[in-house]
Amino acid sequence: MTAPVRTATFAENHAGLLLSAAVVASLTIVSLLSGFLGAIGPDGDDVMRLVQVRELLEGQAWFDLRQLRLGPEGGTLMHWSRLVDLPIAGMAAALSPFLGSETAISFAITVWPLISMLIVTSALVGGARALGGRGVLLFTCLIAFAVLYRHFRFLPGSIDHHNLQLGLVLLGAVCLLGRERPPAPMALAGVSLALAAAIGVEVHLFVALIAAFVAVDWAVCGAPAQRGAVVFGASFAATLAATFLITVPPLDYWTVRCDAHSSVILLAGLTGGVSFALAAQVTSDKSLAIRLAVLANVAAITAAMIMISGPQCLANPLDALSADARELWLARVDEARPTLVYLNGRLDEFLFRLGTILAGLGAAVLLARRGDNTRAQVLFILLLTVSLLFALYQTRFYVFGQLFAILPLALLAARIHAGDAGTSVPRLAYLAVLLLAVPFLWSLAGKMIAPPKAPAVQPFAAAEACDPRAIYAALNALPTGRILAPASEAPGLLLETHHSVLYGHYHRNLAGIDAALAIFTGPPDAARARLRAAGVDYLLVCPSDTEMQFFAGHAPDGLIGEIIASRPPAWLEPALAAGPATIYRIRMD
Numbered sequence: 001m002t003a004p005v006r007t008a009t010f011a012e013n014h015a016g017l018l019l020s021a022a023v024v025a026s027l028t029i030v031s032l033l034s035g036f037l038g039a040i041g042p043d044g045d046d047v048m049r050l051v052q053v054r055e056l057l058e059g060q061a062w063f064d065l066r067q068l069r070l071g072p073e074g075g076t077l078m079h080w081s082r083l084v085d086l087p088i089a090g091m092a093a094a095l096s097p098f099l100g101s102e103t104a105i106s107f108a109i110t111v112w113p114l115i116s117m118l119i120v121t122s123a124l125v126g127g128a129r130a131l132g133g134r135g136v137l138l139f140t141c142l143i144a145f146a147v148l149y150r151h152f153r154f155l156p157g158s159i160d161h162h163n164l165q166l167g168l169v170l171l172g173a174v175c176l177l178g179r180e181r182p183p184a185p186m187a188l189a190g191v192s193l194a195l196a197a198a199i200g201v202e203v204h205l206f207v208a209l210i211a212a213f214v215a216v217d218w219a220v221c222g223a224p225a226q227r228g229a230v231v232f233g234a235s236f237a238a239t240l241a242a243t244f245l246i247t248v249p250p251l252d253y254w255t256v257r258c259d260a261h262s263s264v265i266l267l268a269g270l271t272g273g274v275s276f277a278l279a280a281q282v283t284s285d286k287s288l289a290i291r292l293a294v295l296a297n298v299a300a301i302t303a304a305m306i307m308i309s310g311p312q313c314l315a316n317p318l319d320a321l322s323a324d325a326r327e328l329w330l331a332r333v334d335e336a337r338p339t340l341v342y343l344n345g346r347l348d349e350f351l352f353r354l355g356t357i358l359a360g361l362g363a364a365v366l367l368a369r370r371g372d373n374t375r376a377q378v379l380f381i382l383l384l385t386v387s388l389l390f391a392l393y394q395t396r397f398y399v400f401g402q403l404f405a406i407l408p409l410a411l412l413a414a415r416i417h418a419g420d421a422g423t424s425v426p427r428l429a430y431l432a433v434l435l436l437a438v439p440f441l442w443s444l445a446g447k448m449i450a451p452p453k454a455p456a457v458q459p460f461a462a463a464e465a466c467d468p469r470a471i472y473a474a475l476n477a478l479p480t481g482r483i484l485a486p487a488s489e490a491p492g493l494l495l496e497t498h499h500s501v502l503y504g505h506y507h508r509n510l511a512g513i514d515a516a517l518a519i520f521t522g523p524p525d526a527a528r529a530r531l532r533a534a535g536v537d538y539l540l541v542c543p544s545d546t547e548m549q550f551f552a553g554h555a556p557d558g559l560i561g562e563i564i565a566s567r568p569p570a571w572l573e574p575a576l577a578a579g580p581a582t583i584y585r586i587r588m589d
Contacts, residue, residue, distance in 0.1 A: 016125035019141045023121060024114050026149040031110075031156040038106045040495075041113075041157035044505060047491035049159045050109060052080060053089050054495070057101075063249035069500035070490065071512040072534055079260040079508055081199045082247050084161040088112050110156040117154040119167030120144075120403065126185075127174030127407045131373055135414030136407075139434070143406045143413075146438045147356070153399060162399070165203050168196035170403050173210055173383060176217075177376045181228035189214070190235030194269065198243035198261045206400065209386055211236070213379050215276060215298070219291040222284050229280035237273030240266060256310040259507070264310030272302040325513050328521070329487070332550065333505060335396035342395075348446030353398035355442030357388050360405020363412040363433065372415065380408045402439060409437040466542035466581040472496040474578040481537025484516060486547040489540065502534055521555035524562055524569040531586050539572065539584040 031037040040050050056062070062082060068075035088108045095104035121144065128140035148154065153163040175189035193207045211232075218229035244266045256264050279294045286294075306313065321330060330336055342350035361384040368377035387401030415421045417430040435441055468489075475483070475497045482500040483493060490504030503509070503516035515534045519527045531539070541563050542548060552564040562568060568584070575585040 015128075015137050015141055016122055019125060019144060020118050020121040022145055023117060023148045023154075026145070027114065027117070027151070027155055030150045036155070036157050038110055039157055040109055041152075041155060041159065043152075043158065043160060044488055044491045045160040046109075046158055047495050048504075048506075049080070049084065049088075049161070050105075051491060051494045052078065053085050053092070053159075054105070056082075056085055056089050057092060057105075063247075067494075069494055070504055070506070071502065071509045072515065076504075076506060076509045076512070078506070079257065080161065081261060083195065083199050083243060084159070084164060087115070088159055109159050113154045113156055113158045113163055116163040116167050117148065117151075119164070119171055120148065120154075123167065123171040123174045124403075124406055127177055128410060130174065130177035130179075131376060131407065131411050133411075133414055133418070135417055136411050139410035139413040139417075139430075140406060142434065143410050143437045146434075146440070147402055147406060151399075161199050162202075162396075165196050165199055166399060166403060168192045168199075169203050169206050169210075169400065172196065172207070173379060173404070174407070176210070176214060176379060177373075179375070181217075181221075181225050183227045183231045186214075186228035187231040187235040190232040190237075190273070191239045194236045194239035195243065197265065197269070198240060198247065201259055201265075202396075204265075205386065205390075206383070209382055210379075211272070213382060215295055217375065218280055218284070219295045220288070222286075222288070222291060226280055226284035229284070230277045233273040233275075233277030233280065237270050237277070240269035240273065256313065258310065258313035258315075262310075264306060264313050267309045268302055268306045271305040272298065275301055321507065321510065322514055324517050325510070328517050328551075328554070329505075329513055330507075332547075336394050338393055339391050339395040339398065345450075346446075347450040348443045351446040352439050352443035353391060353395060354388065354401075355445075356405050356409075356437055356439045357384055357391065357398065357401035359433075359436035360384050360401070360408050361388065363405075364408040367408060367412055367415075370421075373411065377408065380404060384408075405437065409433055413437075464580040465544050467579050468492055468496075470578040471540065471542075471581050471583075474576040474581075474583055475499055475538070475540075478538065478575060478583070482535050483538045483540055484519060484531070484534075484536045485540035486542070486545050487513075487516070488545075488547065493540075499538070502536055520551040520560045521558040523557060524559050527559040528569070528571055528586070532588055536586060538575065539586060540581065541584065542581040544580065 028037065036042065040046050051067070052065075055067075065078045065080065065082070066075045067078050070076040070078075091108035091111065092101070092104045095107055098104075099107065124140055124144050125137065128137040152158065153160075153166060169192070172189045172192035175185040175192065178185055189210070193210060196203045197207045214229060214232050218225040244261060247261055252262070254263050256262055258264070275298045276295075279291075279298055283291055283294050339350060339353050342353070361381065364377045364380040364384060368374050368381065383404045384401055387397055387404055390397035391401060412421075413430040413433040416425055416433060417427055419427055421429075471489075472492070475493070478499075480498050480500075482502055483497075484502045485493060487503050487505045490501045493499060493501050502512045504512065507513075512534075515530060519530045519534070519536075522530065541560070543564055548560055548564060551558065551560040553561075555561050556565070559569070563572070571587045572584040573587050574582055576583045
């Protein structure tokens with residue numbers, strides 16, 4: 001007698017919809033309560049993206065990525081992809097006739113991060129279904145909500161490109177989980193990974209790792225993986241070529257840019273994708289030794305193409321920064337700092353960033369040892385290990401690891417809850433897995449076990465916080481000129497005023513960064529000559545700004561140190577005050 005087939009519940013059939021609705025509601029409520037709903041996100045990169053979108057809507061050419069108001073005379077060529085500008089600008093342009101331009105832009109920047117989040121939730125639900133089992137889907141939704149419910153990358157107004165890259169890389173990975181390697185998901189994986197790679201180089205190693213997994217999986221399995229391997233390689237190459245034609249101007253087709261989509265990325269992707277697809281089509285029924293040899297040749301040809309077309313791209317693009325820029329600027333950019341710095345008095349932040357990743361890695365290793373979806377667990381182990389290493393190098397990569405950890409943790413919790421983890425493991429242990437999956441609980445544990453912190457010693461007297469709105473209003477009353485201000489203020493100044501800025505947190509703004517650091521820390525007499533050379537008209541000083549405080553402490557006899565100590569040089573003329581902030585006019589006579 002056959003067992004009755006259990007009918008799937010409404011929640012199971014519509015898990016993706018329910019999870020997405022819950023996360024969207026949570027993110028919207030958080031944004032509303034914080035007062036940011038309808039406004040641009042607080043992160044400077046979100047603001048700079050809006051500057052880029054606005055200028056596109058105002059008539060800047062599609063292929064022209066110059067930010068003419070950033071840096072010294074001539075501006076700065078930005079490396080951000082138009083692929084992210086397109087949906088935001090498209091929504092705003094389509095709605096402008098009905099809502100007005102400002103309301104349409106506000107709507108677009110509110111909705112776009114939530115759409116990016118839908119890619120993540122859809123990928124997670126699809127991955128849970130591929131791993132199988134009713135419990136896996138349930139626990140995936142629970143853990144995903146705990147990770148995403150107020151995720152800063154997906155809050156309304158967060159329009160930087162990282163949220164889209166997170167969704168695309170995760171989608172590319174989970175499309176590989178099906179045991180039969182069906183062609184449609186494999187093609188979607190190729191498209192997703194190529195789009196992520198075209199948007200920004202920070203995910204290139206993740207993309208290369210996932211592509212390598214597909215290649216080795218084909219080499220080991222042979223004919224059963226043939227169709228999936230062929231469509232993966234072909235779709236990856238085709239998408240990379242299409243994005244190149246869409247976003248790279250014809251005059252730059254042979255220009256190598258290591259920090260953006262360019263010829264070196266296109267040639268490497270085309271070589272690897274097409275040659276792999278051909279290899280899979282021709283040699284899938286050959287012996288394992290032949291397949292491995294062919295795969296080695298594909299890897300060698302791809303590597304040779306990179307060495308020929310852009311060997312300089314094997315180095316870190318930030319190596320071009322001067323020693324002062326690395327020490328005084330890059331080392332203080334929060335997202336570029338190693339996570340280990342949080343061990344110095346911020347154990348809660350350290351555990352928040354790495355706890356869930358380590359738990360997910362442990363879950364994947366345990367499941368792999370048990371032979372539970374071993375192929376999938378190997379992929380998760382690789383992704384989580386790389387995420388951990390990247391996060392130790394630059395803390396911004398921890399968000400990838402938290403998303404990669406969701407599925408192995410959900411699978412382990414489901415197995416324990418169902419009693420499939422062995423008689424020695426009590427079923428209630430699934431609760432421990434759920435707790436280990438929640439980043440907030442890791443942060444809470446860090447706060448509880450961290451020793452009491454000694455009061456921070458302030459090198460300068462506490463100063464009143466500056467009001468950006470008052471600063472913008474004051475600057476807009478002055479004739480148009482170039483401003484030297486803290487780097488974090490650059491996006492807001494570009495968005496809210498008609499002025500240019502010399503200095504911002506963008507590595508292609510190298511000339512502006514070096515000039516600003518020399519001015520801030522150099523003696524006042526030398527600073528005056530440098531200000532003249534950089535064409536700076538106004539100096540914005542907010543005594544409470546952390547960057548101003550840093551430079552005053554680093555170089556007490558430098559220009560900023562003298563100003564903070566109430567000893568501004570005579571050639572600085574206060575033009576306007578905006579609360580505690582002072583806007584100085586540089587006198588050149």
